[in-house]
Amino acid sequence: MIAAYEGDLPYIFVSYAHKDSREVFDLIEKLAARGYRIWYDEGIEPGSEWPENIAAHLLKADMFLAIITNDSMNSVNCRREINYALSKNKPFLSVVLEQTAIPAGMELQMSSQQSVLRYNYSDEKRFLDKIESCSAMGSCKGEQIPSDTGAANVSAAVPSMPKSKSPKPLIIAVVAAFLVGAFYYIGTSQNTTTTNPPAESKVSDISDDGSNEGGSTVDTTTDGSTPSTEITVTPEISNPRWKYAVSEDDANLIYTFSSGPVVVMPVSWRDKVMVMDQGDYFSFYHYISNYEWRIDGMDRGGELFSLCYRETQDYKDNPSYRELGGSSADGYYFLMFPTDYPGYAEDERACEEYDEMYQELNFVKKNSHFVFQ
Secondary structure, X not given: XXXXXXXXXXXXXXXXXXXXXXXXXXXXXXXXXXXXXXXXXHHOOOOOOHHHHHHHHHHHOOEEEEEEOHHHHOOHHHHHHHHHHHHOOOOEEEXXXXXXXXXXXXXXXXXXXXXXXXXXXXXXXXXXXXXXXXXXXXXXXXXXXXXXXXXXXXXOOOOOOOOXXXXXXXXXXXXXXXXXXXXXXXXXXXXXXXXXXXXXXXXOOOOXXXXXXXXXXXXXXXXOOOOOOOEEEOOOOOOHXXXXXXXXXXXXXXXXXXXXXXXXXXXXXXXXXXXEEOOOEEEEEEHHHHHHHHHOOOOOOOEEXXXXXXXXXXXXXXXXXXXXXXXXXXXXXXXXXXXXXXXXXXXXXXXXXXXXXXXXXXXXXXXXXXXXX
């Protein structure tokens, strides 16, 4: 088995369940033979801190490769690695080795990412060629390794069987506090856009040319000024009225929707908020609360507010809403706020952070508006 890559050149981070080691190591060897630099957690030095080392290598990686199986979806560590990679907007490819029951929350996160379904390919070469068709792979490729020279792109051999990836309870607590609390730039770096999870979760194969629907960029704000950071336009979504771009300045985190609404939040929310395309409305969530609630089986927990559209003004019967400066040409846009408490009260840190954001909702109400097209 080859050693994990350690160096300054671009490399692929592989996330997998150790129960799948045999199949994963075989795939790693074949990709390395094609010249790819690969890091996986067998590269952790003895005595090093597991979550810190994983996070450091993931942050440094130029691409994230998730090996999806029923075992990996049942692995808390694998799910955390996937969430962390998505939150950091890492180029992402999932290789689904078997028909897999993907939890709704995880499918929600991965729905817009490229995937290769192993069981669709009877030919090994075609399967590997399909993985290589992912455009992000290119930067992580060096010289192809001849079969008789060994893994020349790695530093040393490692044992054929992996060491345990089951940290002690204290480490689990560190992971929960560090990774869950520090992961997520979902609202700005990932720009998550989803529909309500289907009854049966599925992952789609990437197209034959290796492409998927990616983001594009524009270089001005709605008023024509240049933003302090790049505006990123989201990929394809279920309802075209929720196509949006994200920008920020020193004080504001701004979601500008192509249909006219402009939602303005404190810039401090950048690493705390996630968004979901719900079809006829678009929701903003406190990420940590939503994450914790999903573990408990509730997918709407942690809601801060929703951007809604109606053809009539029947929403005025609702107890908590804010109109966005009048009607559009074909209907009305408004913000709707929850009337009960959706923060995750069982986690003191999550609860405190949600309460802080809740207190800042007046900022959202005051600064959000509508731009007539």
